[in-house]
Amino acid sequence: MSKGRIIGLISGKGGVGKTSLTVNLGVSLSDFGNEVTIVDADFAASNLGVYLGRYDHPVKIQEVLQGDAEPESAIFRHPTGIKGIVSSNEIDFVEPDISNLREVLETAAEQSDYVLVDCPPGLNSTVENIMMSVDELMIVTMPTQTSGVNAAQIIEKAKELRQPVLGTVVNKVSGDPEIELIDREIEMMTESHILHQIPHDHTMRKSLFESEPLVKHEPLAEAALEIKELAASVGGHEYQRPRFAKLKRKLGNLSGNLN
Numbered sequence: 001m002s003k004g005r006i007i008g009l010i011s012g013k014g015g016v017g018k019t020s021l022t023v024n025l026g027v028s029l030s031d032f033g034n035e036v037t038i039v040d041a042d043f044a045a046s047n048l049g050v051y052l053g054r055y056d057h058p059v060k061i062q063e064v065l066q067g068d069a070e071p072e073s074a075i076f077r078h079p080t081g082i083k084g085i086v087s088s089n090e091i092d093f094v095e096p097d098i099s100n101l102r103e104v105l106e107t108a109a110e111q112s113d114y115v116l117v118d119c120p121p122g123l124n125s126t127v128e129n130i131m132m133s134v135d136e137l138m139i140v141t142m143p144t145q146t147s148g149v150n151a152a153q154i155i156e157k158a159k160e161l162r163q164p165v166l167g168t169v170v171n172k173v174s175g176d177p178e179i180e181l182i183d184r185e186i187e188m189m190t191e192s193h194i195l196h197q198i199p200h201d202h203t204m205r206k207s208l209f210e211s212e213p214l215v216k217h218e219p220l221a222e223a224a225l226e227i228k229e230l231a232a233s234v235g236g237h238e239y240q241r242p243r244f245a246k247l248k249r250k251l252g253n254l255s256g257n258l259n
């Protein structure tokens with residue numbers, strides 16, 4: 001297997017949906033037949049394991065970064081088919097020395113088509129170093145002024161660091177131009193193109209509560225369908241959106257209510 005693509009999902013602002021997207025994009029790429037490893041690099045607020053169903057693995061990324069464990073021992077196979085590396089959120093581990101991060105990601109990439117890195121919010125030297133450890137960046141934002149400004153800062157930094165930007169994913173879109181930025185405004189603000197829009201979808205929170213990635217928990221949910229489409233375009237896969245998804249969803253809800 002040739003070395004996989006190492007993609008950092010990054011936003012500047014927290015709470016925009018990076019971790020949700022890392023997990024669901026990873027599972028979707030895996031469903032298209034790719035070997036995918038997702039990596040928690042949000043050391044101060046690591047929650048990738050929670051999104052994977054409180055998935056715990058004894059070897060955390062910090063031990064590998066410190067040189068106390070081999071990268072392979074931190075990689076586990078999740079029931080969805082993807083592989084993962086989780087992070088410890090113990091107070092002593094929130095600021096690890098990340099000088100080995102690139103090496104760890106490259107080891108994961110040797111056995112993967114994609115390595116998706118869940119990056120921390122903010123813009124500081126740790127975030128900058130993480131940005132330098134990946135091959136390309138996928139910007140995640142929401143259609144709000146604040147997240148747009150933070151996304152623009154990240155993109156400016158990426159240009160300064162000469163790190164390639166794949167484009168911007170706009171998440172939690174409700175489609176009301178009165179209260180939301182529209183695509184053109186986001187593109188002008190961030191000077192990057194929009195890869196995809198993902199609607200605000202309450203099933204995303206529900207899937208987190210039920211500890212299962214949305215694309216598995218409710219594959220017909222609107223956000224799940226859009227993430228699959230995004231995965232298809234990132235990976236160059238053919239994807240036919242299921243017909244009558246809305247109707248099937250309604251029927252599913254109805255039978256759920258009757259049970």
Ligand SMILES: Nc1ncnc2c1ncn2[C@@H]1O[C@H](COP(=O)(O)OP(=O)(O)O)[C@@H](O)[C@H]1O
Pocket residue numbers: 011013014015016017018019020021171172173198199200201202204205206208223
């Ligand atoms: N498309 C969406 N629609 C509705 N809620 C979403 C969507 N994407 C993410 N969320 C919710 O937003 C919250 C923050 O998401 P998270 O992935 O943890 O963001 P980040 O990693 O950027 O901090 C979670 O409660 C998640 O369920």
Ligand SMILES: [Mg+2]
Pocket residue numbers: 018019020042047118
């Ligand atoms: Mg997160």
